[in-house]
Amino acid sequence: MAIQLNHTIVSVRDKQESAEFFAEILGLDKPTPFGPFLTVQVDNDVSLDFADDHGPVHPQHYAFLVSETEFDVIFDRIRARGLSYWADPSRRWPGEINTRDGGRGVYWQDPSGHFLEILTRPYGSGS
Template identity: 40%
Template sequence: MSIELDHTIVPSHDKLASAKQLADLLSVPWAPPALGPFAPVFVNEGLTLDFIQTDEDFPVYHFCFRVNQQQFDEILGRIRAADIPYRSSVRGPMDMQINTDYGGNMIYWNEPEGHQWEMLTVSYARQSA
C-alpha cells in the first residue's frame, strides 16, 4: 500500500465560514459538524481538510491543489465571482494574474483566516525527468 495523506487539521477562528468558502470555491462537499470539533471539507475520495475552531493564534498554512485545466477555469471563475483577490506569485502583490512559468496555470489566494491556497495545473514540485 502506498502512503497517502488522509486528512489534516486547519485551524480557524470561524471554521464554518472557512470550510464553506473553500468547499464552494472548489465545488466539493463539506459538512457542518454534527458531532466532534471539525467542519470537514472533502477535497477528494482520499483527502479531507478538517477545519477546527480555535481562539488561539496560529501560523498561516499553505495548501496547493493540482487540478486539470477545466477545473482551474471553473474554480478561477468562482474566485472572480466572489471578488477574492489572487496573485501570480507566492509572495507577490494581488496582481489578479495567472502564472504560466511552469507550462501550466497557477494562482495563489488567501482565505479570510490568512491561510494561503494555491491552485495549479502542472506541478513544479514534481517535474518530469
C-alpha cells in the first residue's frame, strides 16, 4: 500500500467560519460534522478537519494544486471578496500572482491567519 495523506486537523478560532470559508473559496462541498470537527473534503481523498482552538492559533500553510480553469474561478472569488493576496509567501508582491514553473500561483489568508495558496504547476516542474 502506498502511503497517502488521509486528513489533517486545522486549528482555527471559529471552525464554522473557517471551514465554510475554505469550502466556498475553493468551490468544495459544504463542511460536514465529524465528532468535534467540521470536515472539508478535497478531491484527492484528503480531508481538512477544522477544530476550534482554545488558545492562540499558530498559522500554517496550505497549498492546493488546481487546474488553470479552477485557478481562474478561485482567484475571481478571492478578488470578489476583496481579500488581500500576494505573489509570494513573504508578501513582498501584494496584488500580484506568480508564474513560477510556467504556471500561476497566489497566496492569501483565511479568517484565522492561515496562509493559503493555489498553484497550477507543482514547484520544480517547469523547464
